[in-house]
Amino acid sequence: xxxxxxxxxxxxxRVLFGTFSATAMMFVFQACxxxxxxxxxxxxxxxxTIYGVVTVNGEKLEGFTIECKGERxxxxxxxxxxxxxxxxxxxxxxxxxxxxxxxxVGEASISAKDVKSTLVEIQVDPSQLMDESLASE
Numbered sequence: 220x221x222x223x224x225x226x227x228x229x230x231x232x233r234v235l236f237g238t239f240s241a242t243a244m245m246f247v248f249q250a251c252x253x254x255x256x257x258x259x260x261x262x263x264x265x266x267x268t269i270y271g272v273v274t275v276n277g278e279k280l281e282g283f284t285i286e287c288k289g290e291r292x293x294x295x296x297x298x299x300x301x302x303x304x305x306x307x308x309x310x311x312x313x314x315x316x317x318x319x320x321x322x323x324v325g326e327a328s329i330s331a332k333d334v335k336s337t338l339v340e341i342q343v344d345p346s347q348l349m350d351e352s353l354a355s356e
Contacts, residue, residue: 269302269329271339273317280343284318307331317341324348 269287272294273280279298284291292302304313309332317325324347329339 265306266303267306267313267331267334269300269304269313269315269334269339271300271302271315271327271341272298273300273325273341273343274298275343275345275348283324283343284321285341286316286318287313315339315341317343319348322347 271285273283273285279294281294281296281298283294283298285294285300285302287302288304288307290302290304292300294300302315307313311331312328313331313334315327315329316323317327325341325343327339327341329337
């Protein structure tokens with residue numbers, strides 16, 4: 220009789236530990252890899268991402284606003300930006316504006332078919348800048 224109780228306990232414990240082990244394994248997997256998401260959705264789905272750099276006289280400009288199709292972003296410390304925008308037809312062109320204090324200081328355009336393979340380089344006219352130190356260089 221004592222043996223039957225021990226065997227039943229072992230079966231119950233085996234089932235419990237098996238269940239907890241499988242649950243723990245799924246939890247660790249979820250914690251490490253997260254829920255399935257398409258991280259490249261913007262690149263492959265309904266958005267394109269425009270990459271570029273803004274310069275004046277070869278100097279990269281930080282903190283300038285880039286605008287296209289109602290979307291905005293800012294240049295980083297290296298003068299670079301990336302801007303997710305609504306996907307256009309391959310024959311369309313994206314028009315980008317460079318703003319400094321909401322004043323247009325530069326413009327560029329890129330074909331929708333070239334967005335994924337082209338770095339947009341926008342040269343700002345020094346005479347358009349409010350900051351005299353950048354305009355005088």
